[in-house]
Amino acid sequence: MPSDHPREQDPAPSGASAEARTRHRRPVVMPEDVLDTYERDEPEGVPETGLRTARDPSDIGDVGTADRMEDGDEIGGSAHTAPGNIARSSAVMALGTIVSRVTGFVRTILLAAAIGTQLLGDAYQTAGMVPYMIYDLLIGGLLASVFVPFLVKRRKLDQDGGNRTEQRLVTLMLLALFVITVLSVLVAEWFIRIYAGEFTGAQYEVSVVMARYLVTQIFFIGASGLASAMLNARNRFGAPMWAPVLNNVVIIGILLWFMSVAGPGRTPETVTPGELMLLGLGTAMGQVLQAAVLVWALAAAGFRWRPRLDLRGSGLGEAAGAASWMMLYIVVAQLGALVSTNVATRAGTRAAELGFDSGAGITAYKFASMLFQLPYAIIAVSVITALLPRMSEHVAAGRKDQVRSDFSRGFRLSSVLIVPISVAMIVFAIPFCVMIYAQGSTTASDAAAIGRILMVFCVMLIPFTLFQLQMRVFYALGDTRTPALVSIPSEAAHAVTAIALLFVVEPQHVVVWLPVPYGLYYIVGSVVMWYLLHRKLNGMDGRRTAVTLFKLHVATVPAAVFGLAMIYAFRGLPGDLWPGLAAMLAGGVVGAVLFVVTAKFLNVTEVTSFLDLLRTRLRRR
Numbered sequence: 001m002p003s004d005h006p007r008e009q010d011p012a013p014s015g016a017s018a019e020a021r022t023r024h025r026r027p028v029v030m031p032e033d034v035l036d037t038y039e040r041d042e043p044e045g046v047p048e049t050g051l052r053t054a055r056d057p058s059d060i061g062d063v064g065t066a067d068r069m070e071d072g073d074e075i076g077g078s079a080h081t082a083p084g085n086i087a088r089s090s091a092v093m094a095l096g097t098i099v100s101r102v103t104g105f106v107r108t109i110l111l112a113a114a115i116g117t118q119l120l121g122d123a124y125q126t127a128g129m130v131p132y133m134i135y136d137l138l139i140g141g142l143l144a145s146v147f148v149p150f151l152v153k154r155r156k157l158d159q160d161g162g163n164r165t166e167q168r169l170v171t172l173m174l175l176a177l178f179v180i181t182v183l184s185v186l187v188a189e190w191f192i193r194i195y196a197g198e199f200t201g202a203q204y205e206v207s208v209v210m211a212r213y214l215v216t217q218i219f220f221i222g223a224s225g226l227a228s229a230m231l232n233a234r235n236r237f238g239a240p241m242w243a244p245v246l247n248n249v250v251i252i253g254i255l256l257w258f259m260s261v262a263g264p265g266r267t268p269e270t271v272t273p274g275e276l277m278l279l280g281l282g283t284a285m286g287q288v289l290q291a292a293v294l295v296w297a298l299a300a301a302g303f304r305w306r307p308r309l310d311l312r313g314s315g316l317g318e319a320a321g322a323a324s325w326m327m328l329y330i331v332v333a334q335l336g337a338l339v340s341t342n343v344a345t346r347a348g349t350r351a352a353e354l355g356f357d358s359g360a361g362i363t364a365y366k367f368a369s370m371l372f373q374l375p376y377a378i379i380a381v382s383v384i385t386a387l388l389p390r391m392s393e394h395v396a397a398g399r400k401d402q403v404r405s406d407f408s409r410g411f412r413l414s415s416v417l418i419v420p421i422s423v424a425m426i427v428f429a430i431p432f433c434v435m436i437y438a439q440g441s442t443t444a445s446d447a448a449a450i451g452r453i454l455m456v457f458c459v460m461l462i463p464f465t466l467f468q469l470q471m472r473v474f475y476a477l478g479d480t481r482t483p484a485l486v487s488i489p490s491e492a493a494h495a496v497t498a499i500a501l502l503f504v505v506e507p508q509h510v511v512v513w514l515p516v517p518y519g520l521y522y523i524v525g526s527v528v529m530w531y532l533l534h535r536k537l538n539g540m541d542g543r544r545t546a547v548t549l550f551k552l553h554v555a556t557v558p559a560a561v562f563g564l565a566m567i568y569a570f571r572g573l574p575g576d577l578w579p580g581l582a583a584m585l586a587g588g589v590v591g592a593v594l595f596v597v598t599a600k601f602l603n604v605t606e607v608t609s610f611l612d613l614l615r616t617r618l619r620r621r
Contacts, residue, residue, distance in 0.1 A: 030382075030386065031382050031383045031385070031386035031387075031413065032386035033613060033617075034413055034609070034610055034613060035383075035386060035387065035390070035409050035410070035413060037609050037610070037612075037613050038409045038412070038413065038606070038609060039405075039409065041605065041609055042405070042409075044401075045401055046401070047399060047401060048399065048400040048401040048538055049397075049398045049399060049400070050398060050400065051395060051398040051399060051400045051403060051477075051536075051537070052398070053395060053477050053478035053479075054477060054478045054479040054480075054481065055478040055479075056478060057392065057395065057475065057476055057477065057478040058149055058152070058153065060145065060149060060326070060475050060478060060480055095241075096237075096241025096242055096245075098378055099242070099245055100241070100242075100244045100245050100248065101374060101377060101378065103245050103248035103249060103252070104244075104248050104370070105370075105374075106248070106252055107248045107251050107252050107255070108367060108370055109436050109437065109439075110252055110255040110256065110259075111124075111251075111255055112363075112367060112437045112439075112440070112441070112442040112446075112447075113255075113259065113264070113437075113439045113440025113441060113442060114255045114258050114259050114262075114264075114440060114441060115258075115266060115279075115441055116264075116265075116266075116359065116363075116440070116441030116442050116443075116446065117358075117359025117361070117363040117364045117367065117437075117442055117446045117449070117450065118267075118348075118352065118357070118358075118359045118361070118363075118446070119203045119267060119268050119348070119349075119352055119361075120203075120206065120266055120267050120268050120271060120441075121359060121361075121363035121441075122196075122199075122203070122345060122348045122349075122359075122361040122362050122363050123199070123203050123204075123206040123207040123210060123268055124206075124207075124210055124279065124363075125362050125363045125366055126192065126195055126196045126199070126207055126211075126341065126345055126362055127192065127207050127208075127210035127211040127213075127214050128210070128214055128283065129195065129337075129341065130184075130188070130191045130192075130195065130211055130214065130215055131184070131214055131215045131216075131217045131218045131221060132221065133195075133334060133337060133338075134180065134184055134191075134215070134218060135180075135218050135221045135222055135225075136330065136334065137330065137331065137334045138176075138180055139173065139176060139177065139180070139222055140221075140222070140225060141323075141326065141327055141330035142323055142327070143173070143222075143225050143226065143229060144225070144229075145323050145326040145327075145330075145480075146323040146326070147169060147229065148229045148232070148233070150165075151165065151166065151169065151229060151230065151233050152233050154166075155233055162233075164308070166230060166303070167305065167306050167307070167308050168308055168309070168310070169226075170226060170230075170305055171305075171307045171308055171309055172309070173222060173226050174219075174222075174223070174226075176222075177218060177219045177222040177223065178219060180218055180219075181215065181216060181218040181219040184215040184218055185212055185215055185216060188208060188211035188212040188215055189208045189211070191211055191215070192204065192207045192208050192211055194338070195338065195341045195342065195345065196341070196342070196345040196346075196349075196362075197342060197345075197346065198345065198346045198349045198350070199345065199349065200349070201268070202267075202268035202269045203268040203349070205268070206268045206271065206276065209273075209276050209280070210276060210279065210280050212280075213276075213277070213279075213280025213281055213283070213284060214280055214283060214284060216284050217283075217284050217287040217288075220284075220287045220288050220290070220291040221287060221291075223291040223294070223295065224243070224287070224290050224291045224294050227240075227291065227294035227295050227297070227298045228240035228243075228294055230298055230301075230303060231294065231297060231298055231301060234301050236297065236301050238297075239293060239294055239297035240294065243290045243293045243294050243297075244290060246286075246289055246290055246293055247286040247287060247289065247290040248286070249286075250282070250285055250286035250289055251282065251283055251286045253282075254278065254279070254282030254283065254285070254286070257278065257282070258275060258278055258279055258282075259440065261275060261278065262275045264440040264441045265441055266441065323480075325480040325481045325483075325484040326480045326484065328484040328487075329480070329483055329484040329487050332484070332487040332488060332491045333487065333491070335491060335495070336491045336494050336495065336521060339494065339495045339498050339499065340365075340494075340498060340514065340517075340518065341362060343498045343499060343501060343502055343510065343514060344361055344362040344365045344510070344511050344514060345361055345362050346502060347360055347361060347501075347502065347507045347508075347510035347511055347514075348360050348361015348362060348363075348364075348507075348511070349361065350507035351507040351508040351510075354507060354508070356507075356508045357443075357445070358443070358445040358446050358448075358449045358508070359442075359446045359449055359450075360449065360507060360508045360509075360510065360511055361511065362511075364446070364449050364450045364453055364511055365453060365511045365514060367433075367437065367450050368433075368450050368451075368453035368454040368457055368515075369457065369515075371425070371433075371454050371457075372425075372454060372457035372458060372460075372461065372515075375417070375418050375421045375422065375425075375461060376418070376461065376464060376465055376468070379414055379417050379418055379421075380414045380418065380465050380468065380469070383410050383413050383414045384410070384468070384469065384472055387406055387407075387409075387410040387472075388472065388476060390406055391403055391406040391407075391472075391473070391476045392476060394406060395476050395477060400536075400537045400538050401537075401538075403473065403476070403477075403537055404537040404538070404539060404540060404541055405541065407469060407470070407473050407533075407537075407540070407541075408540070408541035408544065408545055410469055411465070411466060411469050411545060412544075412545060412548050412606050413606065413610075414465055414469070415462065415465070415548065415549060415552055415606075416552065416604075416606050416607055416610060418461055418462065418465055419462065419549070419552040419553060419556060420552070420555070420556050420559065420592075420595050421461075422458045422459075422461040422462065423458075423553070423556040423559070423560050424556075424559070424560075424563065424587075424588065424591065425454065425455075425458045425461075426455050426458045426459070426560075427560050427563040427564060427567070427587070428563060428567070428580070428583065428584050428587065428588075429451040429452070429454040429455040429458065430448050430451030430452065430455070431451070431567060431579060431580030431583055431584065432451065432580055432584060433447045433448065433450045433451035433454060434447040434448055434451065434576050434580055435576060435577055435580035435581055435584075437450055438576045444576050447576075449511075449512070452512050453511055453512050453514070453515060456512060456513065456515040456516060457515040457518075457519075459515075459519065460515055460516075460518065460519025460522065460523075462549070463519055463522040463523045463526050464519065464522045466522070466526045466530075467522040467525050467526045467529070470525075470526060470529040470530065470533060471483045471529070473533060474529070474533075477536075482529070482532060483529070486525050486528045486529055486532075487525065489524060489528070490520075490521045490522070490524040490525040490528070491521060493517070493520045493521060493524045494517045494518065494520055494521035495517075496517075497516065497517035497520055498514060498517035498518075501513055501514060501517070530542075548604065548606055551599070551602045551603075551604045552599070552604060552606075552607075554598070554602060555595050555598040555599040555602055555604060555607075556595055556598075557598075558591075558594040558595075558598055559587075559590075559591030559592070559594040559595045559598075560591070562587055562590055562591050562594060563583070563587035563588075563591050565587075566582070566583040566584075566586045566587035566590075567579075567583045567587070569583070570582040570583045570586075571583075596611065
C-alpha cells in the first residue's frame with residue numbers, strides 16, 4: 001500500500017536543479033532523466049506565483065492506494081525519506097519492486113495451481129485478506145500517513161535524534177498490535193461473516209479455520225511496517241525493499257510442499273485439517289521471517305528497544321489527531337474493499353450453486369487485479385518517486401506553473417509506457433492467463449475467466465494512474481482534506497454499481513464486470529480532482545495531455561491488430577502453453593516495433609524524446 005514524499009534532501013536552487021541533475025550522467029535511463037529531457041524540450045512560460053499550502057507537506061505521509069486486498073502495496077515507505085541521491089534511491093526501489101513482484105507473481109501462479117479459483121481458493125483468499133484490511137484500518141494508515149513523517153522530523157529536531165520518540169512509538173505500537181491480534185483470533189469467525197456473507201457449509205468452516213491462522217500475521221505485518229519506517233528514516237532502504245522477497249520465497253516453498261502432499265483438485269470438503277494447518281501456518285511463517293529480517297536490520301542500524309510508555313508531551317497524540325482526513329480516506333477505501341469482496345464472494349458462491357465449474361469469485365478477481373496493478377507498481381511508482389522532489393521544490397517556491405508542468409510531465413511519461421502495455425494486456429489477457437494459470441487445480445476455463453476479468457481491468461489502468469498522480473499533487477500541497485472528501489462520491493459510485501451487478505448480471509459474469517465499478521471510483525475521483533486542481537493551479541495542461549493520450553492510443557492500433565492476428569495464427573498449436581507463448585513473442589516483438597514507428601510517425605514527442613535519450617545513453621556506454 002508504504003509513503004512517497006522524499007523531503008529530507010536539501011533542494012538545489014530552482015534554476016540550477018535541472019542543470020545539476022543533467023550533469024550527473026547515469027549509465028541507464030531513469031525516470032528523472034526523462035523528466036529532465038521533457039523539461040528542456042518544453043519552453044518555460046511566464047512564472048505564476050502565489051501557490052500556498054494547506055499545511056506543511058512534510059507532515060503528511062502516503063497510504064498508497066489504501067484499498068489493497070493483499071500484501072504488497074504499490075508505493076513503499078522508502079520513498080518518503082529518500083536520500084539526497086534520488087537516482088540511486090529510484091533504482092534501488094524499482095529493482096526491489098520488480099524482484100518482489102516477480103517472486104509474488106510466481107507465488108500467485110503456484111497458489112492457483114495448489115488450490116484453484118473455485119470454492120477452496122475463495123475461502124483461502126477471503127481469509128488471507130482479513131489481516132491486511134484490519135491492520136490497514138486500525139494501525140497501518142496512521143503509521144504510513146502520520147507517524148513516519150513525524151519520526152523523520154523528530155530525528156532531525158530532537159537533541160537525542162528522536163530516540164525517545166522512537167522508543168515510545170515502538171512500545172505503543174507493539175502493545176496495540178498484540179491486543180488487536182489476540183482479539184482478531186477470537187473473533188475470526190465474524191470477519192468471515194462480514195466479508196463473505198454467503199459462505200456456508202464446508203467453505204465457511206475452512207474460511208474460519210484459515211482466518212484464525214492468518215490473522216496471527218497482524219502483529220508481524222505491523223512489526224514489519226514499523227521497522228521499515230524506522231529504517232527508511234535512517235536512509236536504510238535495502239532491507240525494506242528486499243525483505244518481502246523472502247516472504248514470497250517462503251510461501252512458494254509452502255505451496256510446493258502442499259501440492260506434493262495434497263495434489264490437485266482439493267475442495268473445501270476434501271482438504272484435511274493438516275493441509276489447512278500447512279497452508280495457514282506456512283503463510284504466516286513467511287510474514288514472521290520478513291519481520292525478523294527487518295528487526296535484525298534495524299538492530300544492525302543501531303536501534304535498541306527500551307520499552308517506555310511515558311507518552312505525555314511526546315507529541316504522538318497530536319500527530320495522530322492531525323490524521324483525521326487521512327483516516328477518513330482510509331476508512332472509505334476499506335469500505336470499498338469490503339463491498340468488492342462481498343460482491344465477489346457472493347457471486348462465486350451463487351455460480352457454484354448453479355453448477356458452473358469455472359471460478360467466478362474473489363480468487364479469479366484477485367489474480368486478475370494483481371496483474372492489472374503490475375504496470376502501475378513498476379512504472380508509475382518510479383515516476384512518482386522521481387517527480388515528488390522537484391514538485392516539492394516548486395511548491396515551496398509557490399510556483400503554480402511549475403507544479404502544473406511537473407504533474408503533466410509525470411503523467412505523460414507514465415502514459416508513454418502504460419498505454420501500450422495496457423493495450424497489449426487487453427489483447428493477450430486470455431492466452432497469457434491460460435499459459436500461466438492453467439495447471440494443477442486451475443483449469444483452462446478457470447484461467448480464461450481470469451483473462452476476461454483482466455481485459456476489463458486494463459481499460460481502467462489510465463484512470464487509475466491519473467487518480468494516483470493527482471492525489472500526490474494534493475499531498476505535495478499539504479492537502480489531505482480534498483482527497484478524503486473526493487473519495488466519498490467516488491466510493492458511492494463504486495458501491496452502488498458493484499452491488500447492482502448482483503441483481504442485473506448472472507452470477508458467473510459478475511466478477512468479469514466488477515472492474516467497471518472499481519474503475520468508476522477512479523474515473524469520478526479523477527474528474528473531480530482535475531477540476532479542483534485546474535482552479536488551484538490555473539490550468540492542468542489538459543490540451544497537451546489529451547493530445548498525447550489520443551496519439552498514444554492511436555499508435556497502439558497497428559500493434560493490437562497484429563497481436564490479434566498472431567493469436568489467430570497460432571491458435572492451432574498443441575497444448576495450453578505454446579499457442580499463447582508463440583502469439584505473445586511474435587506479437588510483442590513486432591508490436592513494440594509497430595508502436596514505436598507509428599508513434600514517431602504521429603510525432604508523439606514524449607516517445608521520440610525518450611528514444612533519443614535512450615539512444616544517446618547507449619552510445620556512451
